[in-house]
Amino acid sequence: MELFYHPLSRYSQKVLIALYEKQANFYPRVIELSDPFSRNEFKQQYPLGKLPLFKTRTGDLLPESSIIIDYIDHEFATGTRLLPQDYSQRLQVRLYDRLIDNDLNNPLYLLEQMEAREEENPIKVRQLEKEIMLLLNELNDKLQRHHWLCGDAFTMADCALIPCLIHARNRLKLYQLDPIDRYLNQANTRGAWIQVQEEIELTRIAVQAGFRPIP
Ligand SMILES: N[C@@H](CCC(=O)N[C@@H](CS)C(=O)NCC(=O)O)C(=O)O
Structure with a gap:
């Protein structure tokens, strides 16, 4: 399973929190939407070009943060239950x-x-x-x-x-x-939020130092 995301996008952060709460295994794929090359490459895979995007166990692409969270809550029995059964x-x-x-x-x-x-x-x-x-x-x-x-x-x-x-x-x-x-x-x-914040901080430092384009 793969998550296409950017650490400074709030909708991506929402899904990252959920993945860490579930203790889910996934491959992180950071997409720089501000970089035309990376954006075009991503759009070939997903023409709407929005982050986050999740590749499921069966290879299907799931957009929309809430739908992704619904999927991972159903898929992983581990960690926090994010959508109550009641x-x-x-x-x-x-x-x-x-x-x-x-x-x-x-x-x-x-x-x-x-x-x-x-x-x-x-x-x-x-x-x-x-x-x-x-x-x-x-x-x-x-x-x-x-x-x-x-x-x-x-x-x-x-x-x-x-x-x-x-x-x-x-x-x-x-x-x-x-x-x-x-x-x-x-x-x-x-x-889970501490883990997401660490990645936000590292990305901010990289953006300020000019190593990464501003999203
Ligand atoms: N409703 C979507 C919103 C996703 C969204 O707007 N993502 C922003 C980044 S936070 C994006 O990809 N913007 C790029 C664009 O609109 O071209 C969700 O819940 O995932």
Whole structure:
């Protein structure tokens, strides 16, 4: 099994956390989407050209972070169960996974794109920040009642949330939201996330030193 990914892509980080939680064996294949040669080569294999992408045991290609996590949770009996067996609990996990991708990860990405392009549009920035804060406040309330996002157990919803919160932390003053702050400290002691963070750090250092193109 192979994972095509980039260590600085949040959707890739989400899947990496899941793979480490499951103690799954896989071949890591880092793809530099910012490098035209590497991008074209990847697109020949997967024309939509998005990361992460997973090659299954039977050689099928699976895109979409949540679908990949569903597959590996089913495929590996080891480690953390990421999608609860109970139907209503599983529905909650799927719901929050969708909300986080659509209403937190994607607007965060739009903000980063605007910054990278040095695009001046304060109204759009405020609108995106408001959208993000609406969901963060709801997550904050939920975390007041739960240890992990959807209960006592770590799930796919946490795989989706942790990388986003780390990126949102400085920009959005998350330390004012106590339950989210507590959750972040707790996430920082989780083995799977520590492993992902190490790779993020090494990649950042390589990008800063000019050894790798900026994603
Ligand atoms: N819904 C997809 C989103 C994947 C996605 O947007 N990946 C970004 C990197 S974080 C990407 O590959 N962007 C390159 C592009 O859009 O050309 C998932 O959950 O995996």
